[in-house]
Amino acid sequence: MYLILFARLIYGTSRVQPSLLRHHLFNMHFSSFISAAALFVSARAGGLCADATVTGDAITGFRFSSGYCPGGWQWYSRDKGTTITLNPDCQMRQASPNTVTAVCIRNKAGQNKCVKAPTDADQNFCGIPTDWCNSIDNMWGWGN
Incomplete structure (x- = not known):
């Protein structure tokens, strides 16, 4: 009707x-x-990256770039051919090859937070909590 x-x-x-x-x-x-x-x-x-526990030494470090896009910034892997980024939208993205299994963030207060790196199951991206995303001092990546 x-x-x-x-x-x-x-x-x-x-x-x-x-x-x-x-x-x-x-x-x-x-x-x-x-x-x-x-x-x-x-x-x-768009879910949050799962927490992770790491041991040993990192296999890659990250560099900060403020010229990634107009008004934006980016953390990106500096070696190992790893393509993993964290952008102002607080989404961590990863592409093959040479993927990492975990990423640790040190915030400006000196605290560390480690998360599982995004995988194909996450469509290669997942979120970092905003309070961590906006106060990064450094980042490292861990392998298997």
């Missing part, structure tokens, strides 16, 4: 073809599905 009223409103007629009604019904359901799927993917991919 509501779909017929909706179709009448759109087409301005009291006569509605069933094929047009099916077309609008499909489009409404399909667009709702796409919206829900996008919300699920963004919620899944």
Whole structure:
């Protein structure tokens, strides 16, 4: 009933073809599905990086760049061919090859926090808590 009223409103007629009604019904359901799927993917991919415990020496260090993008900054691996970055959106990203398994952050207060580096299962990015992301003094990466 509501779909017929909706179709009448759109087409301005009291006569509605069933094929047009099916077309609008499909489009409404399909667009709702796409919206829900996008919300699920963004919620899944944007989660926080899991805490990690590391031992031994780091395999790579990171450098800070303030010229990454207009008004932005970036931490990036300085050696080992590792491509892992932390940007102002507090999302850590990693790409193959030479991935690391954990990243440790030292904040400006001298505290350390280690997290599991993002993997394919995380769509290669995960979030760092804002209070850590905005007060980084240094970062290191750990291998297997």
